[in-house]
Amino acid sequence: MSEHTTNTAAVRLRPPAHRVSRRAIGYWTAMASISWIVVIGILTAIVVTSDDPPAFLTVALVVACVVGPLHLIVMPQWRYRVHRWEVTGEAVYTQSGWLKQEWRIAPISRIQTVDIERDPGEQLFRLAKITVTTASAAGPLRISGLAHDRALELADELTKTTQAARGDAT
Known part of the structure; x- marks a missing residue:
């Protein structure tokens, strides 16, 4: 051989021994926040400016307003615990x-x-x-x-x- x-x-x-920097939590949160702000902003603009917005867009906006913050709370912490x-x-x-x-x-x-x-x-x-x-x-x-x-x-x-x-x- x-x-x-x-x-x-x-x-x-x-399993690797070292965790990444704790600052990564803030970075991941900030990057995901930008995406959620864009999604919620577009949905809000469409729903607010439409005379008769489709019901699915209103539902999508409500879902995004609930799922977005949950994602921002859970994902960065979870990634920090996993990334090694x-x-x-x-x-x-x-x-x-x-x-x-x-x-x-x-x-x-x-x-x-x-x-x-x-x-x-x-x-x-x-x-x-x-x-x-x-x-x-x-x-x-x-x-x-x-x-x-x-x-x-x-x-x-x-x-x-x-x-x-x-x-x-x-």
């Missing part, structure tokens, strides 16, 4: 989602690139996301909701670890 096969066999899927990450000398572990949850693992020897991204909302909340690209057909691993400083440290750590790892990342 080759060394690469042995290292990969020793790595197993398990960990980097060891052997692998990168991620767990994400809230309704549909995903656990991923990438052996260090399979990592090809490490990228840091920050959209305007993440910049406002001092957050960043790391994308770890591997040779996997399942696509890259993403760690969202990291404090920006921690993301920089993690990218540096991953770069050093992958350079030291044996293997061809394919």
Whole structure:
């Protein structure tokens, strides 16, 4: 058995140890709020300006006014409890989602690139996301909701670890 096969066999899927930044709760709430404001605003404008609005639009507005706030209360907290990450000398572990949850693992020897991204909302909340690209057909691993400083440290750590790892990342 080759060394690469042995290292990969020793790595197993398990819950990652670290949570994302608590500021991610505010970020997720703000991003979802924008969507709900748009939906409720459009429905309200149609219902208020129509002489005889269809009943389904009025029902949709009422439902949006109930479901929207519930979503804003539940989703960010739930995501915070689920989203986790960990980097060891052997692998990168991620767990994400809230309704549909995903656990991923990438052996260090399979990592090809490490990228840091920050959209305007993440910049406002001092957050960043790391994308770890591997040779996997399942696509890259993403760690969202990291404090920006921690993301920089993690990218540096991953770069050093992958350079030291044996293997061809394919």
